[in-house]
Each structure stands twice: as structure tokens, then as C-alpha cells.
Amino acid sequence: MGNNETRGMTVIVKTITRLTLGFILLYGIYITLNGHVSPGGGFAGGVIIALAFMHIMLAFGKEEALKRLRVSRLRILAGAGALIFLILAVRPCGFIDYSVALPLCEMAVVGFGIFAIFTALVLISKTGKYKED
């Protein structure tokens, strides 16, 4: 169990992850951008995108996942999403399509925020009582 976090899972899981990852990300983006037409929206799309990155982290190990998306970048993306959402919400401006812009900001906050929480949990347990490496 402890080795799973550094090396990842078996080659079967890695191959399937490589195949399905694009589809999961695409579905998350679709849910986010089509939230004003069909069921969905920024929250659900953001959680799906966070799940895609969790998928990488569980299958390939944390080193590989953090190589693709650093925690500092996660914080910048989530913070930028929250800031743009706040500006758009309190100071409306006419030339922006709100039904696209607001779900995008919500997706950034929710997706990168939840993945950052998951990353933090993974990294915390490394320093905790059950140190295994």
C-alpha cells in the first residue's frame, strides 16, 4: 500500500488511465461549458476535472501527478477563479457572456481546490505516524 503512492499501480491500471484520462477531462469541460443548456454546471464539471487528476495521482503515484500540475499552480488557478468570479459578481460588465464565464470560474475554484485538498491529504499522511518510506 505504501509503495503505491510513489510508484503507482500495476501496468493494467496505468494503461487504462492513459486511455480514459482524455475522455474524463473532455467530459468535465463539456459539463462545464454546456451547463446553461443541459444539466450540469461549474460545480459538477470542476469535480469531474478534479477526479481526472486524482485518477492520475492514484494510478501513477504522486511524483508523476505533481510533475504535471504543481501545487503552487493549483493555488494560483483556484485563487484566480475565485477573484474573477468575485469581480464579475459584484461589478457586472456587459460584454462578457456570463453563462460561460461564471461556470468557468466556478470550475476553476472547485476543481483545483478539491484536487489541492486531495494532494494536501496525500502529502500530510507522508509525514504522519504511518511513515513507510
Next chain:
Amino acid sequence: MTEIHVLLLFMIAAAVIAVEAKDLMSSVISVGAVGIGLSIAFLVLKAPDLAIMQLVVEIVSLVILIRATARSDIPFSASGRWAFNTSATIFFLAVFLASAYLVLKDLPPFGSPIMGISTAYIEEALAHGGASNVVASVTLKYRLLDTLGEMTVLFTAVVGILALARKGRQGKEGGYGK
């Protein structure tokens, strides 16, 4: 309504199993079963937005809970302090029932139309909502401040957890923030 009743019975059974199970992993999986049942119930009640949301959030929380409980047998004891536990349960049940009474007594009486304000939403949302989905235009136009508050709560939670995680790593070199 039969499907709803079957789903409710299933969810109640799963919740009871989740509370009573000795093994933590079994409880986590039973909690997941409750969530899946709730998601199907939303779908049966014709709320696909909530169904998608519930399903996705359920998967995330299941992953995090399994991640938290898989590694170790966390000692958990419900024995002892039964007087405190029972009185706390009775106290919270009383508070819950009292607030439920206060809320439910203001419901409109049976037979009167319950669609008061929501009729206006349904009629006007498509006209000046800008979105062809009524749910989206309600969240993004009429209740934008509500959504802003929701974002604030979530962002605060993220910032708080990240701050706690950073504090835990302060002693090591090559810290968490890099």
C-alpha cells in the same frame, strides 16, 4: 412513488449498516451506497442536475474516505460515556424536531398552490435569463449572490486546509509550497 419508497428503504438500511458495521471500510462503502441511492432518487424525481452533482461528489468523498481509512485500523470505541452519548443524542433530536416544527408550520396548507415565487422564475427565466436551462439561469442570474457565497465558503475551506497542510510540513526542507 414506489421507486422512491424502495430507494428510501435501501438508503435507510445502508445508513444503519454504516453506523453499526465494525469494520471502517464496510462503513465507508455503506456510506457510498447511501449516496448512490440518493443520486438515483434525484434522477427519479426528475432533477438531473442534482443527480450529476450528487454522483460526482459522492465519488470524490468515497475516494477521500477510502484513502483516509484504508491504511490503518483506526481505533474507534463507542463504549463508555453512555450517559453523555444518550443525553447528547436526545438533545440534538429535540433541537432538530423543534426547528423542524418551526419551519414546517409555515408551509402552505394542503391544496393551496405551492408555486408562488417559482412561477415567476419559470415564466421569466428563459426570457431574460440568457441561458436556455432554467436551473442555470436561476443560479447565475437570480441567485448569483447565493452562488458567490457558496464559492466563498468553498474557497475558504480550500485555503484553510492548504494552510494546515503547510504548517505540518514546516520542519522539512523542500517544503510543500514549492
